[in-house]
Amino acid sequence: MATSLFSDIEYLKGVGKARGEKYRKLGITSPYELIYHIPRNYLDFRAYVPILQAETGSYNVLKLTVTGKNFPQKIKGGLIICNASATDGISQINITFFNNVYAFNALKTGETYYMYGKVSGNIIRRDISSPVYIKADESVLIQPIYKLTQGLSANMIRINMRQALEIMKIYPFETLPSDIMQKYQLMPLTDALKNIHFPLSNINAENARRRLAFDELLKLQLGMLMLKVKQKKSTSFCMDKNIDINDFLNALPFRLTDGQTAAVYEIIADLCKKTPMNRLLQGDVGSGKTAVAAAVCCFAVKNGFQAAVMTPTEILAMQHYKTFTQFLEPLGIKTELLTGSSTSKKRKQIIQELTDGKINVLIGTHAIIQNDVEYKSLALVITDEQHRFGVSQRAALAGKGDCPHRLVMSATPIPRTLALNIYGDLDISSIRQLPNGRSPVKTYAVTGKKREGAFGFVRARLDEGRQAYIVCPMIEDSESDLFAVKTYAESAKKSFLKGYTVALLHGKMKSSEKDSVMERFSNGEIQVLICTTVVEVGVDVPNAAVMIIENAERFGLSQLHQLRGRVGRGKYESSCILITDSKNNECIQRMKIISSTTDGFKIAEEDLKLRGPGDFFGNAQHGLPPLKIADAVCSMELSGMARECAEILLADDPALDKPEHHALKMDTLKLFNKDITG
Ligand code: ADP
Ligand code: MG
Secondary structure (H helix, E strand, O other), rough: OOOOOOOOOOHHOOOOOHHHHHHHHOOOOOHHHHHHOOOEEEEEEOOOOOHHOOOOOOOOEEEEEEEEEEOOEEOOOEEEEEEEEOOOOEEEEEEEEOOHHHHHHHHHOOOOEEEEEEEEEOOOOOEEEEEEEEEEOOOOOOOEEEOEEEOOOOHHHHHHHHHHHHHHOOOOOOOOOOOHHOOOOOOOOOOOOOOOOOOOOOHHHHHHHHHHHHHHHHHHHHHHHHHHHHOOOOOOOOOOOOOOOHHHHOOOOOOOOOHHHHHHHHHHHHHOOOOOEEEEEEEEEOOOOHHHHHHHHHHHHHHEEEEEOOOOOHHHHHHHHHHHHHHHHHOOEEEEEOOOOOOOHHHHHHHHHHHHHHEEEEEEEEHHHOOOOOOEEEEEEEOOOOHHOHHHHHHHHHOOOOOOOEEEEEEEOOHHHHHHHHHOOEEEEEEOOOOOOOOOEEOOOOOOOOEEEEEEHHHHHHHOEEEEEEEOEEEEEEEEOEEEHHHHHHHHHHHOOOOOEEEEOOOOOOHHHHHHHHHHHHOOOEEEEEEOOOHHHOOOOOOOOEEOOOOHHHOOOOHHHHHHOOOOOOOOOEEEEEEEEOHHHHHHHHHHHHHHHHHHHHHHHHHHHHHHHHHHOOOOOOOOOOOOOOOOOOOOHHHHHHHHHHHHHHHOOOOOOOOOHHHHHHHHHHHHHOOOOO
């Protein structure tokens, strides 16, 4: 039987057991998967330079004729060194290979090659070591560069790639209908796969990449839309729009802003539908998302259902618990708190009361959706600071119980470019205004020389009755020169904060300790909190009006914005002082942006530009399926087209069951690990 694209990779000529294993290490088990091993970059042999113009110490392409070869030499340690001499017609150069007799033997004296390698030496004697080379009469001068693994050379991969592409020629395939390809001006798939490896020109390579990136974004959008359909199945929690929450609104200590009100009614409208809500509420730090959440929980409870609010940290759970109790208890609504550190007795009791329906609203960390936590009628699940929960968690929640309504809240506004790819399965509400009477936080970036001045400023605000945060990047002293909260607090208590009440807060403290510190900071007993970024998410103490951030260079833009959002939450004018001695350009750029605006949407866009999507959420927490070719934001235009295309395809064939959509469906399911079905 002839080798097909789906044969084992070992069926390719020259790939035995050993090389096959190497390929498997790269996740490649068949010629088909090999073809999808997309080059990271290209080596363009057309861009060669004369030997004398080659930059020493770096990689260059040279066009060289081999003039002589020496016999390979074995030196100590078994290393084999091979030398050859060559010329570009003007000057001479020495070629050295280490332990690569194979590459050396393939060179022929008198023959001309393009060579790429590190050039060293001086005017008198130059060397190029371990070059990659091709014959000068080779027709393909742009060579692919692949991710390699030990023992699998670029050359081997290229040779096997050509074989795999030959097989593809016999069995060509296509995943897109031709009208779609025409509409979006996409290259046929097999052409794209051939050209992505061996392009004839830069434009050629770009078009190939565009087609393959489109494929990925299309699968992403198909998956998002199918997930949306899965989530929209039907719910038994259809609520009554005639029930009002006026008593809640009247009892609030403030009037909701227009933005909050609009969000509340968008959500209530969703809750009254027969399909479960699936909505993202995004609002800048301090825009008052908690009150919106409490309002809609109240609505659900008045409809006779239960609600759950899930937070990423215990501090935040604790704080929400207090706020919700304050707002809801007077209305006869019972709220409880369940976290990882609840005692087992308490936990038992809570589970009992949830089943009985005595508890109306449960607040906590992800402990609240564990399997043994059963509700009488859970109709609404709210997750706060959603960017920490990815697509697969959303899909898992969607599969739970009787399809409760879901609201996710995020204080990191998602740039539009990214929203489509990350939250393509959600509807979005945005609160774009802050409550009245807030003046924007004044932000200053200064060097360490101004530290004393900053301390004086903090003391003056403390003396007026305000409270302060001081943020450091580390918990304990380390070899780096970064500030650590423990030593910082010790020395502050003895020096510039002598006579003030100071406390520590960091992630390694027991949660009971953290709670008690937060409690005392919240009620004003503690004046200054010296903390790590544990205060980043959601902490709300309106009397805190000044923040110092040490080693500000250590934090990304969105993180600085989140941290700064801990002040300016009440009626007092607030300030944030960023201290950094870094002269790094990108850092200076960040300091400029953060001091010039408090608009979270703008900051998010800038952050994305500076860092790229991978780092935007820190450690790839965006929860997207891994994309190989498309950068999730590489092109808003391409993402938009993929979205439109996915809508067209699904309108015609909602489950992609038609035979011509089979391949697309399989690929989509694979990308999402099947999360989107069922
Ligand atoms: P976030 O959107 O960052 O979660 P919070 O819900 O914590 O913001 O609200 C920030 C602060 O603003 C809280 O102290 C809250 O009581 C207050 N707040 C919320 N809504 C209003 C409003 N409409 N008017 C005045 N203060 C409000
Ligand atoms: Mg919040």
